Every structure is written in C-alpha cells, then in structure tokens.
Amino acid sequence: MSVDGMIKAMERWIGTGEPNAVQEWYRQRNGADYAYNFPWCNATITRAAVEAGEYESVCFGTDYAYTVAHAARFNAAGQWTAMNNGIAKSGIRRGDIVFFDWGGSSEIGKIDHVGIVTSVSGGYVYTIEGNTANVCARRVRTVREIAGFGRPKYKPAAPTAGSSSGSKRPQVSLSKLIQAAKIDPPKKGTPVSYAGVKTVEQALVAEKLLSAGYADGHWGTATLSAYSLYQQRLGFHGTQPGGDADGRPGRTTLTKLGKAHGFTVTS
Incomplete structure (x- = not known):
C-alpha cells in the first residue's frame, strides 16, 4: 500500500x-x-x-x-x-x-x-x-x-487511474479458493489450487496464523486451520464443516484480509 x-x-x-x-x-x-x-x-x-x-x-x-x-x-x-x-x-x-x-x-x-x-x-x-x-x-x-x-522499504505506490505504469494489486478469486478449500486438504492427487492460494497464505503468515513453510499454494489442512483461526479472530463461530469459521473462505473475511494485505477479491 x-x-x-x-x-x-x-x-x-x-x-x-x-x-x-x-x-x-x-x-x-x-x-x-x-x-x-x-x-x-x-x-x-x-x-x-x-x-x-x-x-x-x-x-x-x-x-x-x-x-x-x-x-x-x-x-x-x-x-x-x-x-x-x-x-x-x-x-x-x-x-x-x-x-x-x-x-x-x-x-x-x-x-x-x-x-x-x-x-x-x-x-x-x-x-x-x-x-x-x-x-x-x-x-x-x-x-x-x-x-x-x-526508514522502511515501503511497497511502491499503486498507479493512479489511467496510468499504465506500476504494479497492480493481485486478484484472488473467491470461488477458486472455496473449491481449493473443499478439495485440497487431504492432499491426494493434483491440487486445484492456483496462485491466489499462495497470496492468501502469505497474508495468513503475516497475521502470524500460518507457518511460512506451509505457504506453498496448496490449501491443505494447515491453511484450512489458519483461515479458521482468522475467521474466529473476526468473531465468527462454528469450526465444523459448514460453520462460519470452518476454514473455507467467505467474501466478508476474504475482503477484510485483502484490504489488510494488498489484494483484491473477485468472484
């Protein structure tokens, strides 16, 4: 930012x-x-x-x-x-x-x-x-x-509207994250994860909820648990599958995480 x-x-x-x-x-x-x-x-x-x-x-x-x-x-x-x-x-x-x-x-x-x-x-x-x-x-x-x-080494400022220079905020698809969170945890076969998973994992590392070694682009059980802790930190409850703090991302929590760590949530 x-x-x-x-x-x-x-x-x-x-x-x-x-x-x-x-x-x-x-x-x-x-x-x-x-x-x-x-x-x-x-x-x-x-x-x-x-x-x-x-x-x-x-x-x-x-x-x-x-x-x-x-x-x-x-x-x-x-x-x-x-x-x-x-x-x-x-x-x-x-x-x-x-x-x-x-x-x-x-x-x-x-x-x-x-x-x-x-x-x-x-x-x-x-x-x-x-x-x-x-x-x-x-x-x-x-x-x-x-x-x-x-003197911190701050990130470059975001480009102004109409500017073609500068780096854009990463975009993270909520639907792809949800799919990864449903399929990846057993870590069997080829994961459905994509680059956006690692973006979210890096934010969870910064929040001190996930060890850096697990920020591997795979929504495994460690990432599931870390995201559940983040949901609980925001006041959500229910860690069982289908609960509001089950480790599967929702738009409210993901948007808040994105605002804090520099990524934009898409559908």
Missing part, C-alpha cells in the same frame, strides 16, 4: 484511548505476557503495518511492543539514522518510523516511545503516535526529543 497506506492505517486509530482494541489484538497474537494495560505505542505501529500490508517493511515480519528492539532491528538492517546532526541534515521524512528518548539522547537503548512521521517543516516533525498521554494522537516534535528513525 506504500507510505500513504501506512499513514492512513495510523490515522484510523487517532482518538483511541485505553484499554483498547490495539492492546487486545496484540494480546491475542502474543499471549498472556500482555494481559494488562501495557504501553501500546509500538503495538499501534505493528497493527497499522499489518492493516496497510506493510508488515514486512515496517516490522520485518515481527510484532513489536518494545521500542528498543524495534529500533535495533532497523539498525541491524542498515535502515537506522540517529538524530545527532539536526532535523534538516538527518533527512527525516514522511513515512519514517521515529523513535524518541525523553532524556534527549540518540542512544537506541534509551528509547522511550515511537510514532510515524506525517510531515517535516523546518525544525518540526509532525507525527501520529499511539499511547501519547494515553491516546493515539497527532503530535509536533523537535530535535531534542528524537533519538532517531528507521
């Missing part, structure tokens, strides 16, 4: 207080260690990245609640800039993941907080941040507060 998609996903959470859906979502994915009113600034970045289809570029395929670990990952990837030479010279820009140290250092180990840059003007950096005064809100920051920033 690109930079704009990531920022739009963050804007969705503006005004959110606590406890909130971001915390509950993160808790469901990461367990009882988060069964309290934990600091959720980086969990908001993680949630927005998943929604925007930028989970790999922003989070390197890992959920983050701990800001130090997230900044360290950018550093390990060679995508980190310490804020030790002023805002203008740093090159900080829209879409960068910006990390803060309230003590004024540029040390990763002392980072306290995180947000996303929406714009830069003169000596001011404009952001959206989760868990700032217990809400998600827009803020204006100065060099004194910024420890540094990570």
